[in-house]
Amino acid sequence: MSLQKEHETALKFFQRAIAVDPAFVYAYTLCGHEYVSNEDLDKAVACYRFALRLDERHYNAWYGLGTIYFRQEKYELAEYHFARALSINKTSSVLHTFLGMVLHANGKSAQALDMLGRASAMEPRNPQARFQRANILMKLERYNEARQELEKVRDHAPREASVHFLLGKVCKRLGRQETAMKHFLLALDLDPKDRNLVKAAIDRLDLAEGEGEEEEKF
Numbered sequence: 001m002s003l004q005k006e007h008e009t010a011l012k013f014f015q016r017a018i019a020v021d022p023a024f025v026y027a028y029t030l031c032g033h034e035y036v037s038n039e040d041l042d043k044a045v046a047c048y049r050f051a052l053r054l055d056e057r058h059y060n061a062w063y064g065l066g067t068i069y070f071r072q073e074k075y076e077l078a079e080y081h082f083a084r085a086l087s088i089n090k091t092s093s094v095l096h097t098f099l100g101m102v103l104h105a106n107g108k109s110a111q112a113l114d115m116l117g118r119a120s121a122m123e124p125r126n127p128q129a130r131f132q133r134a135n136i137l138m139k140l141e142r143y144n145e146a147r148q149e150l151e152k153v154r155d156h157a158p159r160e161a162s163v164h165f166l167l168g169k170v171c172k173r174l175g176r177q178e179t180a181m182k183h184f185l186l187a188l189d190l191d192p193k194d195r196n197l198v199k200a201a202i203d204r205l206d207l208a209e210g211e212g213e214e215e216e217k218f
Contacts, residue, residue, distance in 0.1 A: 007034050007037050007038050008038075010030075010034050011031060011034045011035070011038075014027045014030045014031045014034065015027075015031065018031070023054060025051050025054045025055045025058050025061075026051075026058070026060070028047045028048070028050050028051035028054070028061070029047065029048060029051045029058065029060045029061045029064060031043075031044075031047045032044040032045075032047035032048045032051070032061065032064045033064060035047060036064070036067070036068065041068050041071075041072075044064065044068060045065065045068060048061040048062075048064045048065045048068075049061075049065070057088050059084075059085040059086075059088040059089045059092075059095075060085075062081050062082070062084040062085035062088070063081070063082065063085040063095060063098070065077075065081045066078045066079075066080075066081035066082040066085060066098060066102070067098070069081060070082075070098070070101070070102055070105075073105075075102055075105045075106045076106065078102045078105075079099065079102045079103060079106055082095060082098050082099040082102055083099060086099055091122065092122075093119045093120075093122040093123035093126045093129065094119075094126075096115050096116070096118050096119035096122065096129070097115075097116060097119040097126065097128050097129045097132065099115050100112045100113070100114075100115035100116035100119060100129070100132060100133075101116075101132055103115055104132070104135075104136050109136055109139075109140060112132075112136055113133060113136055113137070116129045116130075116132050116133040116136070117129075117133065120133070125156055127153045127156050127157050127160075127163075130149045130150075130152055130153045131149075131150070131153050131162075131163065131166075133146075133149050134146045134147075134149040134150045134153070134166060134170075135166070137149065138166070138169070138170060138173075141173075143170050143173045143174050144174070146166075146170050147167065147170045147171070147174065150163055150166055150167045150170060151167070154167065159190055160190070161186075161187040161188075161190035161191030161194065162187070162191075164183040164184070164186040164187040164190065165183070165184065165187040165194075165197075165198060165201070167180075167183040168180045168181070168182075168183035168184040168187065168201060169201065171183060172201075172205060177205055177206070180205060181202065181205060184198050184201055184202050184205075185202075188202075
């Protein structure tokens with residue numbers, strides 16, 4: 001069964017649940033998630049909003065709307081919705097992580113680092129929070145702190161190519177070319193589909209800082 005057909009089957013199941021019980025809040029949210037998976041964002045928004053009309057404390061719907069606005073780069077709206085979700089479920093490491101990401105997108109780097117730090121403290125094995133912290137620290141040119149965060153991520157996800165790629169970039173900034181090369185080669189081995197991006201980073205390894213560099217996303 002194709003992924004598309006799986007989503008369609010799931011939608012029919014949740015819509016049947018709504019027909020049986022029109023006040024079943026979570027079924028609307030689950031429909032919203034399926035519509036997001038199908039890239040039908042307008043219908044997803046409608047489902048999440050209907051869920052909130054039934055129960056304004058249904059944090060999953062606030063979160064769902066936040067993820068859509070984040071994808072659409074409507075960062076102020078995303079921040080509002082993630083914050084509402086977090087005000088209801090204060091112990092969610094995932095919500096702290098997403099709010100931290102959108103705070104950074106809104107130019108609030110200090111608040112973002114604090115939020116992502118809380119996410120890591122709540123769930124030390126949450127690699128996404130540390131990875132996002134490292135990205136922000138690198139952009140703030142706090143390279144040693146970024147390296148420390150990335151090494152902790154690597155310990156939990158040693159075969160994640162994007163972690164090694166970013167470690168390579170950080171080590172280059174710290175003047176540790178040999179270590180940078182090791183991480184770039186590991187990234188290349190773990191995820192060959194991004195070979196052009198990694199090979200370009202390797203080719204620039206001996207260039208002066210900033211020379212020939214562009215913003216790279218793995």
